Amino acid sequence: MKLPGGIRTTLAVALLLIVGGALGGAYLMVVPSLERRLVDDRLDELQRDGLELAGAYSTRDFSQPFALDNFVATFALVYNARTVVYQVFGPSPFMLRPLADSGVTGRSVSDDRIALETARSTQLTRGRVQRAGRPYAEIAVPLVTTGNVLLLSAPIEDQLATVRVVKRRLLYATGVALAIAAILGSTAAALHARRIRRLERAANRIAEGKFDQPVVDHGDDELGQLAAAFERMRVQLAQLDTARKEFVANASHELRTPLFSLGGFLELMSDEDLDEETRAGFLATTREQVERLTRLSADLLDLSRIDAGRFHVESEEVVLPDVARAVVDELAPLAESSGHMLSLETEPDAWALADEERVLQVGRALVANAIAHTPRGTEVVVRASAEDGRAVLSVTDNGPGIPPEHVERIFDRFYRVEGPQASGSGLGLAIARELAERMGGSVGVATRPSRTTFTLSLPAVAAVPEAVHVSS
Structure with missing residues (x-):
């Protein structure tokens, strides 16, 4: 597809695509990896806390009233995470009933998928969930001594807010970079387009046989080298054109001289009053002029064959x-x-x-x-x-x-x-x-x-x- 505006628009669009592609690639590389890194760091922290809490759970006596509630509430403050201990009903389908939950005013987590996965597999499970439109990082640990499940759930809005800030700044930087690229690209493309148009005009002049104006470009890049090649071509073509004109003029002169001589002698020989000795002299001179024409025509034929590349020599x-x-x-x-x-x-x-x-x-x-x-x-x-x-x-x-x-x-x-x-x-x-x-x-x-x-x-x-x- 041909873009309107010629090479100027083409170069500007190409620069915009390059800058936009580079920044888009940087966005795709930085933002998702940053978000994943922040969430994984929070999950790693919850995993360490969950394993530590499971160890503490196995050493405690919860026979006293509210002992488990106090245990869960205390460690929820320590770990800054909602802490839930589930009783598991099963085997299939598994159901969970919270025995103690530090999130008294929070939404119900009886159907939490991370905890259900741990209940089914009896393995530590971690992941990211959405609850009431808010993102959470969760870790569920099986409590081996009782068969219950321990869940730690912490919001990750702060981490994602950091990602959003980085995302916005990248978008702002992309917009600014594209604007600068558009200005610089348009300016650079205009300069190159102007130089190319000068070369185009010079090529048209040369094609029309006008060799009087030199091809000038002071750049040292590829366009400057192209202009220098055009100038060498102009000089050589001017020399060839001059040689051609001289050749035609000289050949015409060399041919015209013996032809005029032949014409004059033939006219003189038509005079009936000429004596035989004079006529014989005219004939000899006419023969010399014919030989001169013959040699000249042979030389011109050889030159034309040489110039045309059709002159063959043996070895x-x-x-x-x-x-x-x-x-x-x-x-x-x-x-x-x-x-x-x-x-x-x-x-x-x-x-x-x-x-x-x-x-x-x-x-x-x-x-x-x-x-x-x-x-x-x-x-x-x-x-x-x-x-x-x-x-x-x-x-x-x-x-x-x-x-x-x-x-x-x-x-x-x-x-x-x-x-x-x-x-x-x-x-x-x-x-x-x-x-x-x-x-x-x-x-x-x-x-x-x-x-x-x-x-x-x-x-x-x-x-x-x-x-x-x-x-x-």
């Missing part, structure tokens, strides 16, 4: 020297056409546990990056080696190096260092890093003037197979 033994040689052979024409010197250095024990196709893709990206961002005449060295229990594929060039302010961002998507050699979409290194991480490796860079090294570090194969010879 197999990869001979890094063979991969390095394949990369050098594939990109040698590109290096030659751009005036770069591409060379290879390998070690035979450089075996990695990775996906060979993805290692090739990373190697191509690193070599192509070195060729694209260094001037003509730069030497690019591809090296496959084993270092500190890792299989390493590195690409080193003796170009001008990377400015320090750009080193931390060169692996970001669409990020490019502006300069005379800047080119490409800015996705190659970003994809290389993603692929390396999914193979359990990493991509790093170390740069200084005249020497820049990009390194792909991968898990090494535990034992390199023998009889494998790789020449460098």
Whole structure:
């Protein structure tokens, strides 16, 4: 059942139930046990007195007139209890006739159930009875010498009055405690409800894509921790949203540039006055733009698969020297056409546990990056080696190096260092890093003037197979 007023009412009612339940439990534990203890104490006292009186009865001579009446009256004053000696008629049904009764003005006790029980069982009997609406504690003792029954009866109104006082005070305390609990619970619940509503509004803002307002809660409890988690989520979502917008803008720009170029060249090629040499140049440029679009679309497809978690990599033994040689052979024409010197250095024990196709893709990206961002005449060295229990594929060039302010961002998507050699979409290194991480490796860079090294570090194969010879 949903309570009106939301969490404020729920918390207040819950606190009232807890306090009320605790006090009710205390009432049930204290009041009955106190009443039972007081009545039992009075019965224990009457039992001691009754046994003492029965012993005195057995030693007395009651042949004189009024001797028994005087005996009963005397001990009634001593014990502060009504004292009755019954003659028993039986055997069944048992009947009692008072022989002496200190309660001359009291009500008849000829049918007292405690005394009748002792007459039937000839055993000491004790209990609590109601007579004329008043409570009494009674003890009945069999008088063995005569077969009679001795009864001591004392009112317990004072004891029960004490219990009633305790009961009233507990009820007053319960009322006060419930009132305080209602006030404190309502106040505390209102404060928590206000904090929860702030978190609700913050969550709604985040759900609407508004990340400008921070989620603030200065409490150090669970709500404060939840607010801190909301704030971390807001910051991350804001970063992701910014990255998404930048990604869309950059991708649109990268796609638009070659498309506009293609459109312009196609329009120029439709001119019938173009000579064959110019037309051939336009065709070559158009082919380059198509290749650029193809590479860009492939990179975007890889990124989308990586982000969607649908990019699968294998885990197999990869001979890094063979991969390095394949990369050098594939990109040698590109290096030659751009005036770069591409060379290879390998070690035979450089075996990695990775996906060979993805290692090739990373190697191509690193070599192509070195060729694209260094001037003509730069030497690019591809090296496959084993270092500190890792299989390493590195690409080193003796170009001008990377400015320090750009080193931390060169692996970001669409990020490019502006300069005379800047080119490409800015996705190659970003994809290389993603692929390396999914193979359990990493991509790093170390740069200084005249020497820049990009390194792909991968898990090494535990034992390199023998009889494998790789020449460098």
